[in-house]
Amino acid sequence: MRKIRFALSAMCIVATGVASSMSATPAFADVTVGVTLSTTGPSSSLGIPQRNSMAMWPKEIAGQPLHVVLLDDASDPTQANQNARKLVTSDNADIIVGSSSAPPSLAVANVANELHVAQISLSPISMPAGTDHWTFRIAQPVSLMAQSVAEHMKKQGYKRIGFIGFSDSYGEDWLKNLQQSLAGSSTQIVATERYARADTSVTAQVLRIVSANPDAVLIAGAGTAAALPQITLKERGYRGQIYQTHGAASYDTIRVAGKAMEGAILPAGPALVPEQLPASALTKAPGMRYVEWYEGRYGKNSRTQFGPSAYDALLVLQRIVPVALKQAAPGTPAFRAALRDALESEKEIVACHGVFNFTANDHFGVDKRARVLLQVVDGQWKLVEY
Template sequence: MRAGGNSTAGFNGLKRFKEFRKLVVVGLLALSAQAGFAQTAHVKIGLVLSLTGPAASLGIPARDTVALLPKEMGGRPVDYIVLDDASDTTQAVQTTKKLISEDHVDAIIGSSITPNSLAMIDVVADGETPMISLASSSKIIEPVDAKRHWVFKTPQTDAMMASAIAEHASNHGVKTMAYIGQADALGETFYVEVLKFAQLHKITMVANERFNRTDASVTGQVLKILAAKPDAVVVGAAGTPAALPPKTLRERGFKGVIYHNHGTGNRDFLRVCGADCNGTFLPASPVLVASQLPDDHPAKHLGLEYIKLYEGKYGAGSVSAFGSYAWDAGMLLNRALPIAMQAGAPGTPEFRRALRDALENTKNFPDSNGLVNMTPNDHIGLDQRARVIAEIENGKWIYQPR
């Protein structure tokens, strides 16, 4: 009896041991598979760009720049998902929601324009996904509140560019100034900054007009401006629609100084504006005049590197500021991503939070527009060297030291 009982117990024990060993092996295989997946998980970066509509000339160079961005970051393959917001705020919001909820991206680059970028802020904050805007307004990142905690940008702010205009105008004897801008967030916020810096330089604003991106004429607005007899006119607009005011001003005989917003830093704008833009000025990204900059300028080396890559693929003279903003966004993510992977694998909330933190802690990082030093209250990190004044002459940008 005793021997038989011992035999049964031994058999059952051996059976349980084999089952336990099987479970252990299955568990180890599962853990190994999970570890392997974590090691090979792709980084997903979504881009919301204005590829059609009035702002297409801004979004297309950014899209074309994607082909130049790193295919791997931190040893992980990178998937770039490029979607068109059609220059429309509603489409920008819907596209951003799709990238976060369906594609589960780790970061978003975009939009190309201010109204769309502002509309995207709530979505990326709710989705706790870092976003790097390619638009100009400082309102996209200021003040850094609970929602803008997730938002960064690479283009110079409208305040930086407005100050450059006011300095140049003051140095060249301008006493009175008029403004004509888009009837949207870009036009409104840029006007506020232009007015502020004009007043600081004792320049009087004598007229303030608006137009829509899709307008075919601004004759009425220009006639009101001419009646005020300003020394200079600032055009607060972006892309090819920004060519309409200067062309109309010249057609109506305006002989004063014309300044553009930095949203005109591309070849399509030069083509559309043509000879009417000769002798006009814009506060520009250093990349537009990189070869003309002093050798000690912090943006010169990487600006020339970007130009070489972009024009090597798309042809001489094809480069624009808007492509460089996308390039800089990619470089910022390339720097931040290996740091973020110490906290979690791509595709996880931990990784996205760590990626946001790594972006905010970027220090002494050179890119094609300057030297980046971000802080919890500064989500662009560029200083005044990141903007220059350029004169347009025969389809070229000419660097103006003062």
Template sequence: MPSKKMLSALFLSTSLIAPLANADIKIGVVSSSTGPIALVGIPQKNTVALLPTSIGGEKVSYISLDDGSDPTATVKAFKKLIDEEHVDAIIGPSGSGNAMAVIQFAAESGTPMLAPVGTAAVVLPMTEQKKWVFKTTQNDDLIAAAIVEQMKASGVKTIGLIGTADPYGENWAKVMTNLTEKAGIQIVASEQFQRQDTSMTGQSLKIIMTNPDAVLIAAPGSSSVMPQTTLKDQGYGGTIYQTHGAALDAFLRLGGKAVEGTILAASSMLVLDEVPDSVSKEIATKYIADYKKLYGEVPATFGGNVYDAGLLLENAIPNALKSGKPGTAEFRSALRDTLEISKEVPSTQGVYNMTPADHSGFDERGRIMITVKDGKWALLK
């Protein structure tokens, strides 16, 4: 018969194991709901309330942190989620530069990271560290290719570039340089600015002096507005293009008449009433309705990027559970492996088909050409 000491030890060991065996799936979320990236981060943080709370028969809990748009705070938040909360995956952060700062921590800990950011630099070129990152937005080259195609069709021969001096703007400059050269379009001026800058006069004047047929502004969220309003104030009359970083209603509100006629490539979420029925349209319509019911307003497409992260996890987790329990390295590794082979997973933005070389997975179904007409988003025709 076991002694009381043996029974006590057995009970203690069982009590330590039981919580792990019955542990919830824990998902960390890092967003910039305050600071310069807040227009991107607020709908992302709000969307957490709409993510699935049960997947594969397991309860899912979310731990949401705000990094204040500060990369240093992003690192601190990631370390807390990994080292203290022992999360199984992390959705976030909101900013491209913030995301670049934490890739190593996701990789070192073996924690899948679903990044709802603009720059493709978080997944390209693929490396041992970046294989732990999955990008829930369209890659720059997919969006840029549609823009350059439209430029060429419109007879644009010369363009000016204005982009943020961070991974987002820098990668856009790289992608556009390659695509415009192939299309026979010349970049006659290229300028950068910091998101916190309060004046764009110098950069805009340099662009205007080269008299380009069109200007592309590569900036996310509210930072996309000032370059355009400054160009208009200084008399620029050519076509102005924006990236999917400007795909939010605040761009229309802040830019006013200065953004009329803007052309961009983005997801169909901005113009759902004008696009044919599809699974993505159905998902986006439900997401927008649920968000509006909860918050009284329509979400920016950036919120959809977090919602789509939830859809990817919902698709991948049941298979990952076959390899390990939540809270274990085996589960996290299996989750990463399953995310990497996501096939035909519909989302608010398009359809995901991930591969070891492509951790964004969008194709042409994830973009359409849009313009600003009468102060509203409209399908470009």
């Protein structure tokens, strides 16, 4: 297990092949946040900017030292499960943040539910009703994003839609929500294909989609793996409109796909284009603050859909920790429960990717303020709809 531990009170990071730390054992008053991210493996293009963004986290929250233990789950659900279990049972985490993509995030959710510790997922995982009591999501729900794509398809008069998505919970969630968003309209899905995150070829799937002669195609992938179907569709002469999902919203995807990405349309969080938002958008100020910091540190166009989620997790923590501290001391089951309850009680938490209002029945907590529709024009993101 590759482990990264850092105590923000010391502002230092160490990455080793064994458990290690440059900080002393946290005092009882420390608020401990356990984090598992996919900084290696197929979803590393999501996990790395999230890890990078955590350098924005402060040394303390509400006057209490903030102690963070960060583990790499290598994009593997089994490892994510083990990480989450260790973070709670060995590191005494008060709350868990992670993981980066759907499969490992679902594995963490199982542990959160079992051990009664709140989870802030950075992936828009879909869970059966009643099973997400301890799981809250920072990433926008697929249902919200799929509605945006479906509405645009119908406005453009597209009748025949092709679909190719990951052969896991992310791809299935997108297919289900696109079908629901198109239900009752004359726009129908006429071809459905799947591929694995680590696949190096999708030629056979793309040929079947092209043969169905769709007006538009939706690619339900994430990270740079979303570029493969985009490139292959163009190589096979497809000239219809190609849509992507918010999982593909990074300049890395544009870089990998090259000219094949031109004209692609996708929904994304507003933090990807804060400069293009109207002044009235509540997400504009935190989005600008994040982008200016991140690109000042990592270079122009290094922003992604994924990194801001880690910063948004901090903004949520800064609202709920002071509330929980009034109820119990960190390091106790009562404090874990108080954090969970505060997630549901705090309202209008303004962040980069949305304004959060979690409720007992909605553990996504965002509305249309959490999405924009973008198009790739000359290798840049252009705002189409807000």
